[in-house]
Amino acid sequence: MTAFYLINLSVIMGVLALAMTLAFVRFALGPTLADRVVALDMMTIIGAGLLVVAGVVFGGPAFLDIALMLALIGFVSTAVFARYIERRHGP
Amino acid sequence: MIVARQVLVLGLAWAGALLTLVAAIGLLRMPDLLSRLQVSSKAPSVGVSSLLLALALHFGDAGLWLRSAGMVGLLFLTAPIAAHLIARAGFVTGTPLAKETAIDPAGGQAPGS
Numbered sequence: 405m406t407a408f409y410l411i412n413l414s415v416i417m418g419v420l421a422l423a424m425t426l427a428f429v430r431f432a433l434g435p436t437l438a439d440r441v442v443a444l445d446m447m448t449i450i451g452a453g454l455l456v457v458a459g460v461v462f463g464g465p466a467f468l469d470i471a472l473m474l475a476l477i478g479f480v481s482t483a484v485f486a487r488y489i490e491r492r493h494g495p
Numbered sequence: 496m497i498v499a500r501q502v503l504v505l506g507l508a509w510a511g512a513l514l515t516l517v518a519a520i521g522l523l524r525m526p527d528l529l530s531r532l533q534v535s536s537k538a539p540s541v542g543v544s545s546l547l548l549a550l551a552l553h554f555g556d557a558g559l560w561l562r563s564a565g566m567v568g569l570l571f572l573t574a575p576i577a578a579h580l581i582a583r584a585g586f587v588t589g590t591p592l593a594k595e596t597a598i599d600p601a602g603g604q605a606p607g608s
Binding site for chain 2: 406409412413416419420422423424426427429430435436438439441442443445446449450452453456457459460465468469471472475476479482483485486487489490493
């Protein structure tokens, strides 16, 4: 693995971290609960992508399994939050 | 051969990262719950799929190809379902819409169309 390759992958991880920060700003601002849930879902997906790139950088294919689990948990939590928002509003 | 593969991996990873960054900027700047949802449900799944393709190409392992294909399928299957659930919850609870957003009362099935 050459240095150029490694530097590019590190910059890509930085770009993903910047995207996660922007999603976190929306999570902190979000006027309603549904906006916050959307931002949280996107932060989970970006985290899975960050883990995938970390798997390339650190040479550990096991990172992929953790990313898979993170994506799955993000979907389930989004579905449960949507159900909770509807249930809280009325019967 | 190895250099060509590395260039391909870097191109895919850059494409995925930039798509995700554009989606995050859109999530921050869109005026409305529904338009934010429209941004945040499509672009990250394509971006992360591109990153997964880069990882599978970097290692070139059959098991990793299979697992990343499974994760791409999972992302493309679950992202629309999650977006639909959140949009439904936001609509039911009466989330305020931007002034550019209009509701079609006929649900896209106007008589005579």
